[in-house]
Amino acid sequence: MKLILLGAPGAGKGTVAKLLTKMDGSVQISTGDILRGAVAAGTELGKQAEAAMKAGDLVSDDLIMGIMEERLKEDDCKAGYLLDGFPRTIPQAEALKVLLEKMGEKLDCAVEIDVPRDVILDRLTTRRTCTGCGEIYNVKSNPPAVEGKCDKCGEPVVQRDDETEEAISNRLNVYNDQTAPLVGFYKDEGLLLSVNATSSDAVIDAIKEKTERLMTVTQS
Ligand code: ADP
Ligand code: ZN
Numbered sequence: 001m002k003l004i005l006l007g008a009p010g011a012g013k014g015t016v017a018k019l020l021t022k023m024d025g026s027v028q029i030s031t032g033d034i035l036r037g038a039v040a041a042g043t044e045l046g047k048q049a050e051a052a053m054k055a056g057d058l059v060s061d062d063l064i065m066g067i068m069e070e071r072l073k074e075d076d077c078k079a080g081y082l083l084d085g086f087p088r089t090i091p092q093a094e095a096l097k098v099l100l101e102k103m104g105e106k107l108d109c110a111v112e113i114d115v116p117r118d119v120i121l122d123r124l125t126t127r128r129t130c131t132g133c134g135e136i137y138n139v140k141s142n143p144p145a146v147e148g149k150c151d152k153c154g155e156p157v158v159q160r161d162d163e164t165e166e167a168i169s170n171r172l173n174v175y176n177d178q179t180a181p182l183v184g185f186y187k188d189e190g191l192l193l194s195v196n197a198t199s200s201d202a203v204i205d206a207i208k209e210k211t212e213r214l215m216t217v218t219q220s
Pocket of ligand 2: 131132133135150151152154
Protein backbone atom coordinates (compact mmCIF):
# COMPACT_ATOMS: atom_id res chain seq x y z
CA MET A 1 0.00 0.00 0.00
CA LYS A 2 1.12 3.52 -0.72
CA LEU A 3 -0.57 5.83 1.73
CA ILE A 4 -0.33 9.42 2.87
CA LEU A 5 -1.23 10.20 6.46
CA LEU A 6 -2.66 13.68 6.96
CA GLY A 7 -3.57 15.20 10.28
CA ALA A 8 -2.57 17.92 12.72
CA PRO A 9 0.49 17.44 14.94
CA GLY A 10 -0.59 15.03 17.67
CA ALA A 11 -3.37 13.45 15.58
CA GLY A 12 -1.52 10.13 15.80
CA LYS A 13 0.04 9.82 12.34
CA GLY A 14 3.24 8.31 13.71
CA THR A 15 1.47 5.80 15.92
CA VAL A 16 -0.87 4.70 13.15
CA ALA A 17 2.04 4.43 10.70
CA LYS A 18 4.03 2.23 13.08
CA LEU A 19 1.07 -0.12 13.59
CA LEU A 20 0.41 -0.35 9.84
CA THR A 21 4.03 -1.16 8.94
CA LYS A 22 3.88 -4.15 11.26
CA MET A 23 0.79 -5.40 9.42
CA ASP A 24 1.83 -5.22 5.80
CA GLY A 25 5.60 -4.82 5.59
CA SER A 26 5.50 -1.32 4.16
CA VAL A 27 7.94 1.32 5.44
CA GLN A 28 7.09 4.42 7.44
CA ILE A 29 8.70 7.53 6.02
CA SER A 30 8.55 10.41 8.45
CA THR A 31 10.10 13.66 7.23
CA GLY A 32 10.07 14.87 10.86
CA ASP A 33 12.19 11.85 11.96
CA ILE A 34 14.55 12.30 9.00
CA LEU A 35 15.01 15.98 9.85
CA ARG A 36 15.45 15.36 13.59
CA GLY A 37 18.07 12.72 12.73
CA ALA A 38 19.90 15.25 10.55
CA VAL A 39 19.81 17.89 13.30
CA ALA A 40 21.12 15.40 15.89
CA ALA A 41 23.91 14.32 13.53
CA GLY A 42 24.80 17.95 12.78
CA THR A 43 24.71 17.46 8.99
CA GLU A 44 24.35 20.31 6.49
CA LEU A 45 20.68 19.38 6.06
CA GLY A 46 20.21 19.50 9.84
CA LYS A 47 21.81 22.95 10.02
CA GLN A 48 19.46 24.24 7.33
CA ALA A 49 16.35 22.81 9.02
CA GLU A 50 17.05 23.43 12.70
CA ALA A 51 15.80 26.99 13.24
CA ALA A 52 12.50 26.51 11.40
CA MET A 53 11.83 23.27 13.27
CA LYS A 54 12.53 24.75 16.66
CA ALA A 55 10.03 27.55 16.02
CA GLY A 56 7.42 25.11 14.73
CA ASP A 57 7.62 26.57 11.22
CA LEU A 58 7.92 24.51 8.06
CA VAL A 59 11.22 23.71 6.40
CA SER A 60 11.40 24.87 2.75
CA ASP A 61 9.61 22.85 0.09
CA ASP A 62 12.86 22.51 -1.92
CA LEU A 63 14.72 20.96 0.98
CA ILE A 64 11.89 18.50 1.67
CA MET A 65 11.48 17.54 -2.00
CA GLY A 66 15.24 16.88 -2.22
CA ILE A 67 14.98 14.48 0.72
CA MET A 68 11.87 12.73 -0.58
CA GLU A 69 13.08 12.28 -4.15
CA GLU A 70 16.04 10.33 -2.80
CA ARG A 71 14.06 8.45 -0.18
CA LEU A 72 11.28 7.20 -2.46
CA LYS A 73 13.84 5.69 -4.83
CA GLU A 74 15.23 3.39 -2.16
CA ASP A 75 14.59 -0.35 -2.46
CA ASP A 76 12.55 -0.73 0.72
CA CYS A 77 9.82 1.46 -0.83
CA LYS A 78 8.92 -1.24 -3.34
CA ALA A 79 6.85 -3.09 -0.72
CA GLY A 80 4.80 0.07 -0.10
CA TYR A 81 5.14 3.11 2.14
CA LEU A 82 3.30 5.30 4.59
CA LEU A 83 4.13 8.96 4.29
CA ASP A 84 3.94 10.52 7.74
CA GLY A 85 4.26 14.31 7.78
CA PHE A 86 4.69 14.68 4.03
CA PRO A 87 3.37 16.33 1.91
CA ARG A 88 2.64 19.32 4.11
CA THR A 89 1.94 22.09 1.58
CA ILE A 90 0.11 22.26 -1.75
CA PRO A 91 3.42 22.74 -3.65
CA GLN A 92 4.79 19.57 -1.99
CA ALA A 93 1.64 17.65 -2.94
CA GLU A 94 1.93 18.84 -6.54
CA ALA A 95 5.64 18.02 -6.70
CA LEU A 96 4.92 14.56 -5.25
CA LYS A 97 2.30 13.95 -7.90
CA VAL A 98 4.79 14.80 -10.67
CA LEU A 99 7.49 12.69 -9.04
CA LEU A 100 5.25 9.63 -8.72
CA GLU A 101 4.08 9.98 -12.33
CA LYS A 102 7.74 10.02 -13.39
CA MET A 103 8.38 6.89 -11.31
CA GLY A 104 5.27 5.18 -12.69
CA GLU A 105 3.72 4.85 -9.24
CA LYS A 106 0.30 5.66 -7.83
CA LEU A 107 -0.91 6.46 -4.34
CA ASP A 108 -3.67 4.24 -2.99
CA CYS A 109 -5.13 6.63 -0.48
CA ALA A 110 -4.66 9.82 1.54
CA VAL A 111 -5.95 9.33 5.07
CA GLU A 112 -7.02 12.35 7.06
CA ILE A 113 -6.97 11.68 10.81
CA ASP A 114 -9.30 14.23 12.31
CA VAL A 115 -8.96 14.73 16.08
CA PRO A 116 -10.51 17.54 18.20
CA ARG A 117 -8.19 20.42 19.11
CA ASP A 118 -8.45 19.93 22.90
CA VAL A 119 -7.35 16.29 22.57
CA ILE A 120 -4.44 17.38 20.37
CA LEU A 121 -3.27 20.03 22.84
CA ASP A 122 -3.40 17.60 25.74
CA ARG A 123 -1.47 14.97 23.78
CA LEU A 124 1.26 17.30 22.59
CA THR A 125 2.01 18.75 26.01
CA THR A 126 2.27 15.27 27.57
CA ARG A 127 4.13 13.63 24.66
CA ARG A 128 7.74 12.51 25.10
CA THR A 129 10.05 11.20 22.36
CA CYS A 130 13.08 8.90 22.47
CA THR A 131 16.25 10.69 21.30
CA GLY A 132 17.66 7.36 20.14
CA CYS A 133 14.98 5.54 18.15
CA GLY A 134 12.08 8.03 17.93
CA GLU A 135 9.69 5.88 19.97
CA ILE A 136 6.80 7.95 21.28
CA TYR A 137 5.64 7.94 24.91
CA ASN A 138 3.07 9.87 26.92
CA VAL A 139 3.69 10.86 30.55
CA LYS A 140 0.05 10.15 31.44
CA SER A 141 -1.11 7.27 29.27
CA ASN A 142 2.06 5.49 28.16
CA PRO A 143 5.18 6.34 30.18
CA PRO A 144 8.44 4.37 29.76
CA ALA A 145 9.01 1.71 32.45
CA VAL A 146 11.96 3.70 33.82
CA GLU A 147 11.29 7.44 33.86
CA GLY A 148 13.14 9.28 31.09
CA LYS A 149 14.62 6.11 29.56
CA CYS A 150 13.46 4.35 26.39
CA ASP A 151 12.08 0.80 26.86
CA LYS A 152 13.39 -0.17 23.44
CA CYS A 153 16.88 1.31 23.18
CA GLY A 154 17.67 2.81 26.60
CA GLU A 155 18.37 6.31 25.25
CA PRO A 156 16.89 9.41 26.97
CA VAL A 157 13.19 10.10 26.46
CA VAL A 158 12.58 13.86 26.36
CA GLN A 159 10.13 16.58 25.44
CA ARG A 160 10.87 17.80 21.93
CA ASP A 161 12.25 21.33 21.42
CA ASP A 162 9.15 22.18 19.41
CA GLU A 163 6.81 20.98 22.16
CA THR A 164 6.84 24.14 24.20
CA GLU A 165 3.41 25.76 24.44
CA GLU A 166 4.41 28.56 22.07
CA ALA A 167 5.80 26.26 19.38
CA ILE A 168 2.82 23.92 19.68
CA SER A 169 0.34 26.71 19.09
CA ASN A 170 2.41 27.87 16.10
CA ARG A 171 2.52 24.33 14.67
CA LEU A 172 -1.27 24.07 14.91
CA ASN A 173 -1.67 27.41 13.10
CA VAL A 174 0.82 26.34 10.44
CA TYR A 175 -1.17 23.13 10.00
CA ASN A 176 -4.45 24.98 9.55
CA ASP A 177 -2.95 27.49 7.10
CA GLN A 178 -0.64 25.33 5.00
CA THR A 179 -1.49 21.66 5.42
CA ALA A 180 -5.26 21.51 5.95
CA PRO A 181 -5.82 22.58 2.28
CA LEU A 182 -4.38 19.19 1.26
CA VAL A 183 -7.63 17.59 2.39
CA GLY A 184 -9.38 19.35 -0.50
CA PHE A 185 -6.52 18.55 -2.86
CA TYR A 186 -6.75 14.80 -2.23
CA LYS A 187 -10.53 14.89 -2.25
CA ASP A 188 -10.34 16.30 -5.79
CA GLU A 189 -7.86 13.55 -6.68
CA GLY A 190 -10.41 10.98 -5.48
CA LEU A 191 -7.97 9.64 -2.89
CA LEU A 192 -9.31 11.00 0.39
CA LEU A 193 -10.37 8.90 3.36
CA SER A 194 -11.42 11.01 6.38
CA VAL A 195 -11.39 9.26 9.72
CA ASN A 196 -12.88 10.96 12.70
CA ALA A 197 -11.41 8.98 15.57
CA THR A 198 -9.20 9.47 18.59
CA SER A 199 -8.14 5.82 18.94
CA SER A 200 -5.45 4.53 16.60
CA ASP A 201 -7.19 1.13 16.45
CA ALA A 202 -10.32 2.78 15.04
CA VAL A 203 -8.20 4.61 12.47
CA ILE A 204 -6.50 1.35 11.46
CA ASP A 205 -9.86 -0.40 11.10
CA ALA A 206 -11.14 2.35 8.79
CA ILE A 207 -7.98 2.17 6.67
CA LYS A 208 -8.17 -1.62 6.47
CA GLU A 209 -11.77 -1.50 5.37
CA LYS A 210 -11.03 1.08 2.69
CA THR A 211 -7.87 -0.58 1.36
CA GLU A 212 -9.42 -4.04 1.30
CA ARG A 213 -12.18 -2.59 -0.82
CA LEU A 214 -9.54 -0.94 -3.01
CA MET A 215 -7.73 -4.25 -3.45
CA THR A 216 -10.90 -6.04 -4.47
CA VAL A 217 -11.60 -3.32 -7.00
CA THR A 218 -8.09 -3.58 -8.47
CA GLN A 219 -8.22 -7.36 -8.64
CA SER A 220 -11.58 -7.69 -10.33
P1 ADP B 1 4.40 16.86 13.96
O1 ADP B 1 3.58 16.13 12.94
O2 ADP B 1 4.31 16.28 15.30
O3 ADP B 1 4.21 18.35 13.93
P2 ADP B 1 6.87 16.18 12.54
O4 ADP B 1 7.77 15.30 13.30
O5 ADP B 1 6.13 15.64 11.40
O6 ADP B 1 5.92 16.81 13.64
O7 ADP B 1 7.68 17.46 12.03
C1 ADP B 1 8.48 18.25 12.89
C2 ADP B 1 8.96 19.51 12.17
O8 ADP B 1 9.75 19.13 11.04
C3 ADP B 1 7.86 20.38 11.57
O9 ADP B 1 7.32 21.27 12.52
C4 ADP B 1 8.62 21.09 10.45
O10 ADP B 1 9.44 22.11 10.96
C5 ADP B 1 9.52 20.00 9.92
N1 ADP B 1 8.88 19.21 8.83
C6 ADP B 1 8.56 17.88 8.86
N2 ADP B 1 8.00 17.48 7.70
C7 ADP B 1 7.95 18.59 6.91
C8 ADP B 1 7.46 18.84 5.59
N3 ADP B 1 6.91 17.85 4.84
N4 ADP B 1 7.57 20.10 5.11
C9 ADP B 1 8.12 21.10 5.82
N5 ADP B 1 8.59 20.93 7.08
C10 ADP B 1 8.52 19.69 7.63
ZN1 ZN C 1 14.49 4.46 21.91
